[in-house]
Amino acid sequence: MRRHLLLVHRSLALCAALTLAASCGRGGTGDDDGRLPAAPTGMTAAAGSATSVHVMWNAVAANPRVKVYEVYRGTRKVTEVPASEHMVDVTRLAPSTSYVFTVRARDTAGRLGPAGQSVRARTPAAVAADGSAPTRPGRARGRVVGSREVELSWSASTDDRAVVSYDVYQGSSKIHSVGAAQTATVVTGLRPGTAYAFTVRARDAADNVSAPGGTVRLTTPGSDDGRNTAPTAFRAASHRAGGAYYLDLSWVPPRVEGMVTEYRIRLDGQAATSLVYGGDAPREKASYSFYAGRDAGVTHRLRIRAKLPDGTWGGWSAERTVTTGTQGGSRP
Incomplete structure (x- = not known):
């Protein structure tokens, strides 16, 4: 019994010596809740070509805020992106190879959170002397989901080898990519009260890109004065x-x-x-x-x-x- 009391007293003394109340199991005050950033959710990975994979995830809310996301291929960190980005193209990969990706959030205090669920993608085989682009996607449609997102759909393209991915453009800017198995996607991060013109292009393993499909014109509700x-x-x-x-x-x-x-x-x-x-x-x-x-x-x-x-x-x-x-x- 005496040994138990000594351990309790030592623990209390140590707790009193710490400057952060959260270190003793109490909720801290101020701008730091004492917790690591959460694991990113909504992880997806899809081959973009024979040598690249497009990885996406949901944003993580943290206090302090997230500074960067670290992207790992297996156990090796391959890149990092700022907190404002939730997707990246991992390049310089080998054709016909399976890869496993995870993402971890690091906050402005330098603390690295746990990895989100791992996702797997396989790059297609490299294609030599392939100069033929896929056919353009057809039947492009879209609808507004909210003031900051829209849903797009299209019919599949064909290729003399195989379509690997679809790239979504707004005007002349590529803003999103999905794997060949998808012919629909939700585009987020848009502005309220803004007119958009979306097109979709198909890509094959040799990075040949099709002509754009039909233009989908949508305007998000709300207002944005810039x-x-x-x-x-x-x-x-x-x-x-x-x-x-x-x-x-x-x-x-x-x-x-x-x-x-x-x-x-x-x-x-x-x-x-x-x-x-x-x-x-x-x-x-x-x-x-x-x-x-x-x-x-x-x-x-x-x-x-x-x-x-x-x-x-x-x-x-x-x-x-x-x-x-x-x-x-x-x-x-």
Whole structure:
């Protein structure tokens, strides 16, 4: 009995010494609930070609929030994506091979949660000298499911070898993929009150892509004034180098589902340039400089907007004014 009491007293003393109440089995306060991120749910995997697999999962709610998702092939981590993304194409795979994938969420405190349910996908055989694309998907249809999602369906394509996957486009942007066994899907992460034009293309193992099927035009209900999709903290300044002036822009990318890789810059009311990033697009703060001429004292008006992962253009940033050859930054 005495030994039991000593153990209890030591445990209480240790608990009192800890700074986080949650460590002693009580719910913490503030911005940290003391728990690991949950395991991602809704895992799917489908071959996209003979050397790639498209992996998808549902977002995880956590406190602190999720920072990245880590994607594993077997026990090996093959890539990670920011918390705003819930899908990835795992590439450089071997043809005719079965793979097992899992995903784990890591929060902003660096804590790694458990893996979600494992999913298996098999890449098809590589096809040599295949120059024939699949036929275009037919009977394209769609319906609005909610203010941020729609359901699309189509009839299957044919190929001289085999169709491997279907790619869903909004305008000219690929925004979704499913395996060849699917001829319907739900597209999420859309904007309320927005008109969309969806098409579907079929892909074979040699990465030949069909012509697009019929266009499905749908408008999501609700309203969107563009404010939530506009870049924020937009600033403009100028500097001189080599006898010329350059405009220096900085901004925070919009918080949307997926990565923003393309921007349009508007200069003095006219389209000036487009900025396209690769897979390393900035997520927290972006910057860009471009040539503005050799004359000092020229005033310019600037705005910027982003092409969103759903294939539409977001709202314009606040307008900034900057004059070449002057001290200081932009003015509203």
